[in-house]
Amino acid sequence: MNLFAEIRNLVITSLGQLVDDGTLPGGLDFANVTVEPPRDALHGDMATNAAMVLARPAGKKPRDIAAALAERLADDPRILAADVAGPGFLNLRLSPDAWRAAIPVILAKGRDFGRSDMGAGRKVNVEYVSANPTGPLHVGHTRGAVFGDALASLLDFAGYDVTREYYINDGGAQVDVLARSVYLRYLEACGQKVQFEDGTYPGDYLIPVGQAVKEKYGESLVGRPESAWLADLRQFATDAMMELIRDDLAALGVKMDVFFSEKSLYGTGRIEAAIDLLREKGLIYEGYLEPPKGKKPEDWEPRKQTLFKSTEHGDDVDRPVQKSDGSWTYFAPDIAYHQDKIARGFDELIDVWGADHGGYVKRMKAAVSALSDGRVPLDVKLTQLVKLYKNGQPFKMSKRAGTFVTLRDVVDQVGADVTRFVMLTRKNDAPLDFDFAKVLEQSRENPVFYVQYAHARISSVLNKAREAGIETDPAELGRADLSEIAHESELALLRKLAEWPRQLELAARHHEPHRVAFYLYDLASDFHALWNKGNELPELRFLQEDNPQRSKGKIALITAVSVVISAGLGILGVTPMTEMR
Numbered sequence: 001m002n003l004f005a006e007i008r009n010l011v012i013t014s015l016g017q018l019v020d021d022g023t024l025p026g027g028l029d030f031a032n033v034t035v036e037p038p039r040d041a042l043h044g045d046m047a048t049n050a051a052m053v054l055a056r057p058a059g060k061k062p063r064d065i066a067a068a069l070a071e072r073l074a075d076d077p078r079i080l081a082a083d084v085a086g087p088g089f090l091n092l093r094l095s096p097d098a099w100r101a102a103i104p105v106i107l108a109k110g111r112d113f114g115r116s117d118m119g120a121g122r123k124v125n126v127e128y129v130s131a132n133p134t135g136p137l138h139v140g141h142t143r144g145a146v147f148g149d150a151l152a153s154l155l156d157f158a159g160y161d162v163t164r165e166y167y168i169n170d171g172g173a174q175v176d177v178l179a180r181s182v183y184l185r186y187l188e189a190c191g192q193k194v195q196f197e198d199g200t201y202p203g204d205y206l207i208p209v210g211q212a213v214k215e216k217y218g219e220s221l222v223g224r225p226e227s228a229w230l231a232d233l234r235q236f237a238t239d240a241m242m243e244l245i246r247d248d249l250a251a252l253g254v255k256m257d258v259f260f261s262e263k264s265l266y267g268t269g270r271i272e273a274a275i276d277l278l279r280e281k282g283l284i285y286e287g288y289l290e291p292p293k294g295k296k297p298e299d300w301e302p303r304k305q306t307l308f309k310s311t312e313h314g315d316d317v318d319r320p321v322q323k324s325d326g327s328w329t330y331f332a333p334d335i336a337y338h339q340d341k342i343a344r345g346f347d348e349l350i351d352v353w354g355a356d357h358g359g360y361v362k363r364m365k366a367a368v369s370a371l372s373d374g375r376v377p378l379d380v381k382l383t384q385l386v387k388l389y390k391n392g393q394p395f396k397m398s399k400r401a402g403t404f405v406t407l408r409d410v411v412d413q414v415g416a417d418v419t420r421f422v423m424l425t426r427k428n429d430a431p432l433d434f435d436f437a438k439v440l441e442q443s444r445e446n447p448v449f450y451v452q453y454a455h456a457r458i459s460s461v462l463n464k465a466r467e468a469g470i471e472t473d474p475a476e477l478g479r480a481d482l483s484e485i486a487h488e489s490e491l492a493l494l495r496k497l498a499e500w501p502r503q504l505e506l507a508a509r510h511h512e513p514h515r516v517a518f519y520l521y522d523l524a525s526d527f528h529a530l531w532n533k534g535n536e537l538p539e540l541r542f543l544q545e546d547n548p549q550r551s552k553g554k555i556a557l558i559t560a561v562s563v564v565i566s567a568g569l570g571i572l573g574v575t576p577m578t579e580m581r
Contacts, residue, residue, distance in 0.1 A: 001105040001113075002501035003098065004046065007078070008035040011048050014072035023068050024058050035092075037499070044083065044091035045495060051088040062088025096486060099494040104478040106497065106560040111567040114501040118508060119160030125341050126152040128352035129249070129256075130167040133241040134178045136205055137248045137407040140354055143432065144383045145407070146423040146573070148352040149254045150513035151381070153571045158508035163346070164257045170238050171262035171333060177201065178241065179233040183221070185210025186233075190219050209240045248407045253416050253573045260340075265333045274336040274371070275306075275321055283309040283370055289320065308335075313366035335367045342372050349378045350511060355429070358382055379511055383428045389435040414439055417574045421448035424517040424572055442580070444528075447521045451565060452577040454524035457531065458562040459578040461542050465555050470548055474563075477556040484550050485557055487540055489533045493526045493561065500564050513572065520568045527561050 011033060018024040033054070038047040051066035058065060063084055070082035070090055078098040083091045106113045128148025131141045149164070156162045169175075181201040184194040189210045196202040213221070213236060221229045242259070249256070265271050278284050288302045306322035308331075321332045341349055349368060353360070361380045368378040388395035388405055395405060410419050413436050422439050425447050426432045444450050462472050471477065485494065500519070507515035534541040542558055544551045566576045 001102060001498075002116075002505070003094075003102065003498045004035055004502040007046055007092065007094075008033070008048075010073065010076055010078075011035060011050055011069070014069055015050060015054070017072055018065075018068055024054070024060070024065070028054055028057055030054075038089075038091055043085060044081070044093045046092040046094065047085075048090045048092070051084075051090060055088065066090045096491060096494075099491060099498055100482040100485060102494065102498045103480075103482060103556050103560045106563050107474040107478040107556065110474065110563055111570060113563060114504045114567065115157050115159070116501065116505060117159040118505055119155060119158050121159065121161050122347040123163070123345055124155055124160045124348045124350060125163045125165055125344075125346040126155070126350045126352070127165045127167055127341075128152075129245075129254075130169065130353075131245065132169045132172075132174050133238050133245065134174055134201055135203055135241065136244055138404040139386050139388060139407065139410055139434075140383070142252065142407045142410055142419065143386050143423050143428075144352050144354060145249060145252055145254050146420045147381065147383055147428050147513065148350075149252075150420070150424055150516070150572050151350065151352070151511055153573065154504070154508050154513045154516065155511075157571055158504060160348075160508075164255070166256045166259045167337060168238075168242065168259055168261045168263075170234075171266055172330070175234050175238060176230065178237045179230055180226070182206055182209050182213060182233050182237040182240075183226075183229065186213040186217075186221065189214040190222055192222070205244065206237075209237060212236075212240065251411050251416060252407060252419065260337065262333055262337065265336045265340075270340065271328060271332050271336040274339040275332065277339065278308060278335070278367075278370055281370060283312065284321070285309065287318070290317070308363075308367070308370075310363050310366035310370075313369040315362045315366040319363045319366075331363060331367075334364060335371070338364065338368050338378070339371050342368070342376050346376065349376060351378065351380045352428075353380060353382055355382045355384045381428055381511060384426075384431045386423075386432045386434050389433060389437075391437045392435065395436065410434075417452075418448050420573050421451070421517060421569075424514045427512065427514050444525075447517065448574070449580075450528070451520045451524045451569070453580055454527045455562055455565045455569075455576045456578055456580045458527075458558045458565075461558060462555065462562075464543060465551065468543060468545075468548075468551075470543070470551050470555060472555060472559065474559060477552065477559055480552040480556040481549055482553045482556065485553055487533070487537075489526075489530045489540065490554075490557065493523075493530050493557065496523050496526045497560055497564055500568075516568050516571055520565060520572075523561065523564065523568075527558070 012030050015024065015030055019026055019028065033048065033050045035046050035048045038044055050069055051062040054065055055062040066084040066088045070084060073079045073082045073092065078094055079092055080095045081093040085091050126148055129137070129141055129145045131137055137145070152162045152164045177199060178201060184196060184200065185206045188194050213233065275284060285307055286304055287307050288304060289307070303324040305320040305324055307318045308321050310319045311317060319331055320329050321335065322328055338349065351364070364380065365378050368376060418439050422434060423432065439446060439448065442449050465472050503515055503519045507513060530540065542551065542554045544554070569576050
């Protein structure tokens with residue numbers, strides 16, 4: 001049940017009737033007709049732009065169309081009033097029964113209420129985290145992990161066939177640096193004094209890896225040239241770091257479907273094949289790039305390179321894929337990787353990157369457009385920085401990591417549930433302040449507490465209802481008399497509940513899981529407002545000692561609230577609380 005979609009269908013049907021009776025001309029396109037909440041709740045429950053978008057093609061005044069449409073809509077029992085406003089908007093007020101009808105549907109469907117087939121089974125690849133396997137995940141990765149995981153769950157809920165993927169950057173020079181850093185820890189484990197130079201990884205997290213190398217190789221690698229141990233330690237260290245990263249993700253409740261190795265692209269012909277595919281399309285050529293914008297570096301000189309005509313697919317400049325010495329640029333394996341995704345049959349690709357990769361977006365979109373002939377869209381979501389505080393003061397760095405605060409630092413401080421919810425209280429491209437003290441406060445200012453508290457309060461009421469002999473089984477509650485749910489605070493809560501399918505659809509369409517967190521906070525706010533009203537007005541209390549039937553209706557209402565909160569938290573990867581300590 002999506003009441004907004006149902007009323008839109010009613011509007012479209014009524015417009016069709018106006019065409020049939022000659023009030024409107026035939027051939028009108030109703031695709032842009034919307035039904036949405038009005039900007040000002042005082043104007044009604046819903047508003048439609050039908051008259052505004054149809055006025056020009058129909059050759060009529062908007063207000064005339066709105067008036068004729070209002071007359072048609074008034075025949076439906078769900079519509080209490082249809083009022084023409086401004087230049088031709090139509091504000092609708094629905095009957096309480098229209099809102100009450102949501103309760104039995106929610107109770108029958110449970111946490112599947114709001115689940116849709118919007119995605120129609122389209123295959124979507126969501127790639128996120130994809131950190132270099134050179135150390136534990138830091139707080140920036142945490143935000144990307146939470147965002148990507150919640151987005152994947154949201155799309156799954158909306159009917160897409162979702163694959164969660166991690167791209168292991170194990171093909172570049174940074175893995176050589178990792179191997180050299182592990183070798184230093186190995187020498188240390190063998191009793192030698194070592195010095196970590198700039199460019200190596202000094203974090204304590206490599207100490208056990210160095211010890212593990214000693215356990216495997218003894219002291220046989222001591223004093224050997226780099227060529228004798230670099231390849232083996234690259235693999236050994238990468239495996240150890242990926243095990244650490246998998247453990248970090250598990251602590252956050254993130255589980256990937258696919259781990260794709262960049263290294264698998266090298267020496268297998270896959271990079272060459274992807275570049276050849278672009279060459280066949282006439283998009284690869286030998287040429288020279290313009291000097292960098294601004295002040296030209298003194299040592300800059302033009303070099304002939306192999307370039308991709310990315311400007312033909314929306315980029316600002318063409319991009320090099322192969323250097324003059326024959327080696328691949330960083331861009332080339334990324335092209336091959338995305339070609340692999342396209343070849344696997346994905347209909348849509350979503351990449352979640354850190355904000356520092358913003359300059360890479362256009363070239364990657366151009367590559368995917370060229371490789372798929374525009375068939376497969378790529379949406380790149382950038383996650384902005386997270387600033388950590390404790391009691392308003394910047395949070396100190398992690399000794400274990402050496403240079404940054406780790407994902408485990410955050411989860412160990414506040415738990416996975418709090419971490420995940422708070423990371424979604426801002427849009428992904430907006431900076432986020434994370435204060436360890438504030439996110440544990442038990443107040444309305446702490447959104448995760450406020451939502452969890454609503455769910456726990458409802459659980460408490462349901463326990464008391466059972467003790468009082470009131471039926472709390474959803475199937476039984478679905479048959480409750482709801483006619484006495486009529487106070488404005490109750491109806492406000494009902495209206496918010498009925499918005500859930502629409503909010504899910506908007507969040508999935510725009511790839512914005514933060515909308516779910518915002519909605520849950522608003523729903524919790526309406527519930528707490530009703531709770532507080534019950535302290536003033538006894539007739540609004542959920543348990544009516546002298547009227548079990550009235551209690552049953554009110555219990556049905558708040559059970560529906562708990563169902564939606566539980567479903568929303570599930571999408572965000574947060575466990576609903578049944579009691580608060």
